[in-house]
Amino acid sequence: MLATATLAAGTALAGCAAIGGTVPGCGDPLRLAIIAQSVPTASYVPCLHDLPPGWSTSGFDPSQDGTGFLLDSDRSAGRPVTVRLTVACDTGGASPSPSWGPGVLTYTRLYSISPRFAGTLYDVFPGGCVRYGFDFADGSQIALVEQFEQAVGLYPRQQLRLVLKRELGVELSP
Amino acid sequence: MSTLPAPRPGHEGPEVTPLIIASPRGRRRRPSGEPPPLPRHADHSIRWYLLLGGLAGVLWAGMSVPAGLGLITRADLGVLHAVAAVRAGWLTRVMLEVDALASPWTVRLMAWGTIAVLVSFRRFRHLAAYLVVVLGGALLLSAMTQEIGRMRPVGIVVLGPWQGYAQPSRPVATLTLALTGMLYTLVPAGRWRNRGRWAAAVVVGVFCAARLYLAVDHPTDQVTALIIGWPLAVVGFWLAVPNDVFPVSYRGGRQAHLDIGGRRGEAIVTALDHQLGLAVTVVEPFGLEASAGSTPLRIRVREPGGAETVLFGKLYALSHLRSDRWYKLARTVIYGRLEDEKPFSTVRRLVEYEDHLLRLMRDAGLPVPRPYGFVEITPEREYLIVMEFFDGGQEMRKAQVDDPVIDDALRVVRRMWDAGVAHRDIKPSNILVRNGQALLIDVAFAAVRPTPWRQAVDLANMMLTLALASTPEHVYERALTVFAADDVAEAFAACRSITIPGQLRSLMRADGRHLTSRFRQLAPARRPVPVQLWDIRRAAATAALVAALAAAVLLSGIYLKVAGLL
Numbered sequence: 248m249l250a251t252a253t254l255a256a257g258t259a260l261a262g263c264a265a266i267g268g269t270v271p272g273c274g275d276p277l278r279l280a281i282i283a284q285s286v287p288t289a290s291y292v293p294c295l296h297d298l299p300p301g302w303s304t305s306g307f308d309p310s311q312d313g314t315g316f317l318l319d320s321d322r323s324a325g326r327p328v329t330v331r332l333t334v335a336c337d338t339g340g341a342s343p344s345p346s347w348g349p350g351v352l353t354y355t356r357l358y359s360i361s362p363r364f365a366g367t368l369y370d371v372f373p374g375g376c377v378r379y380g381f382d383f384a385d386g387s388q389i390a391l392v393e394q395f396e397q398a399v400g401l402y403p404r405q406q407l408r409l410v411l412k413r414e415l416g417v418e419l420s421p
Numbered sequence: 422m423s424t425l426p427a428p429r430p431g432h433e434g435p436e437v438t439p440l441i442i443a444s445p446r447g448r449r450r451r452p453s454g455e456p457p458p459l460p461r462h463a464d465h466s467i468r469w470y471l472l473l474g475g476l477a478g479v480l481w482a483g484m485s486v487p488a489g490l491g492l493i494t495r496a497d498l499g500v501l502h503a504v505a506a507v508r509a510g511w512l513t514r515v516m517l518e519v520d521a522l523a524s525p526w527t528v529r530l531m532a533w534g535t536i537a538v539l540v541s542f543r544r545f546r547h548l549a550a551y552l553v554v555v556l557g558g559a560l561l562l563s564a565m566t567q568e569i570g571r572m573r574p575v576g577i578v579v580l581g582p583w584q585g586y587a588q589p590s591r592p593v594a595t596l597t598l599a600l601t602g603m604l605y606t607l608v609p610a611g612r613w614r615n616r617g618r619w620a621a622a623v624v625v626g627v628f629c630a631a632r633l634y635l636a637v638d639h640p641t642d643q644v645t646a647l648i649i650g651w652p653l654a655v656v657g658f659w660l661a662v663p664n665d666v667f668p669v670s671y672r673g674g675r676q677a678h679l680d681i682g683g684r685r686g687e688a689i690v691t692a693l694d695h696q697l698g699l700a701v702t703v704v705e706p707f708g709l710e711a712s713a714g715s716t717p718l719r720i721r722v723r724e725p726g727g728a729e730t731v732l733f734g735k736l737y738a739l740s741h742l743r744s745d746r747w748y749k750l751a752r753t754v755i756y757g758r759l760e761d762e763k764p765f766s767t768v769r770r771l772v773e774y775e776d777h778l779l780r781l782m783r784d785a786g787l788p789v790p791r792p793y794g795f796v797e798i799t800p801e802r803e804y805l806i807v808m809e810f811f812d813g814g815q816e817m818r819k820a821q822v823d824d825p826v827i828d829d830a831l832r833v834v835r836r837m838w839d840a841g842v843a844h845r846d847i848k849p850s851n852i853l854v855r856n857g858q859a860l861l862i863d864v865a866f867a868a869v870r871p872t873p874w875r876q877a878v879d880l881a882n883m884m885l886t887l888a889l890a891s892t893p894e895h896v897y898e899r900a901l902t903v904f905a906a907d908d909v910a911e912a913f914a915a916c917r918s919i920t921i922p923g924q925l926r927s928l929m930r931a932d933g934r935h936l937t938s939r940f941r942q943l944a945p946a947r948r949p950v951p952v953q954l955w956d957i958r959r960a961a962a963t964a965a966l967v968a969a970l971a972a973a974v975l976l977s978g979i980y981l982k983v984a985g986l987l
Binding site: 284310 | 582
């Protein structure tokens, strides 16, 4: 009986924890190092600013092939924004958009405007690229796009290297 | 020193238990602070394992502050650079192969294999322990991975594939956990488990060496992973399925029976000596096949004159208490609340109750074994009740059942009615015959002031038992010398398939005669006594069980994912 209760409680807790998956914040550079390691050439790494109300993250998955995670909004339930850092992106057919920082080029490719607002946004920078896939219901899309663009930031690799050297005394390679 | 007065010679009637004080020291009170006969203590390895758990805690605490993390990381990198000095093309290929061998699929295969074996051998307690330990390990792993958020080794070329944060090393922890789970739930303790430990240590050692060579883990990532997968898991199994209570064995026999060798065997002898003043010469299992609710024992005791007396003992443990709870819950759900099915709250209460019933029935002149009391083996966990051994008694189905035996057996039921008790488990194996006398054993299920329905059922089961060795017509005829025809009619009006003990039901099936119907034909007609099939308790228990099953289905999917089995 005790074993069953422990299993149930533990599983439920773990399930909740798994759904919540932590994506490193832009103010926590020591945790960002693993993202930098997933694409050693990338001059920026994606990180998370404060999330707007109604948004959460899940599926944080850094590996030697890049890093991905999901941004979920309660106004777009079941259709999270997919964020992925890779070495390169195919931006063919995408339209340039206003860039938000030095060395970063932004592109947008829309697949549908109505009844759903779906497409991909690219932040391209030397040695890497962050791809954001979104699929929102028509009507709320402008606010949702603005919110996730503000939620995700890009942390310069050079700055991360300096922090690691200062805090831990180690060199981020390369 | 004896604390009970010995009965004066000539005053020992059948109602007085004679004391067999043959132990040189006699009875002895255990002073405060002295351990019980079988103390529940952690052996040295468990203490070491807990210390290692503490070491993991210290490492995690160190890594939670940048200064500590930097210090540990630089030390780790020093080791990795030293290992990297032996890198060579061919060796890298070998290490990559080794790393790939212990992939998540290998671990899942081992885990599912363990679960399959545990299910096929119906070792559900070990299965539950395995699932809890694996889940606990996975939870701790996930929690610490998120909490520390450590990067992979830096300043060195990482040669192998990786995923997620580095600390603790998930592949090392899951492989170790899978191997530990196999060892502690499938492999018998002793020589085979020791060999298994060495084999597992070699496998894990090679895997760790490969990952250090490839620089995918820091050494301390592996240290904490090994602590989660080995020492902490072993402590989990020690708590949930201690080997002295739930040994892994493939020798057959019921899982409910305890091993009475080793420390427990010595503790039984000591407890009988100190607590009952019995000089025990031999303790051996007896009639295991007929008992599922306890471990039955035959105890040989030396009397003061040097002669030997045989006693019967039943060893009860927490496992038996839990079995009793599940048995009663199952009865409530399947049959409804026939009567009081409340489980016992502790092992002590269970043993106290049986001892009390033996004395009460003995006082009422019923032919039950003479009680000698019970002893404490491990406080609140294990107790041994001691009673007379019916030497020369034969089970009713193997004995010659003639008129004196039939009459005596029926008079036993009459006496129970008069005394206001019910045995509740009347069946051939619980009625012994010796010198033409019917003897009742196993009174653990008996009830005082039972319902009239239950008393009637006792009579029906006794008549059915007797009819197996005779004919219903003859048993009915003899019953009318002890009971009124209406009593017999009530007995078979109360009798249903579910009120007949399993053993009696199977023997009746094998016999082929329609005994119950025949008794109903012989007795005066009477409408069936309604059996309480549904009540609030049963409805609640059934609803709770269905809800628990639904929740289990829902949670099992999450569990498999969280525990890394998918």
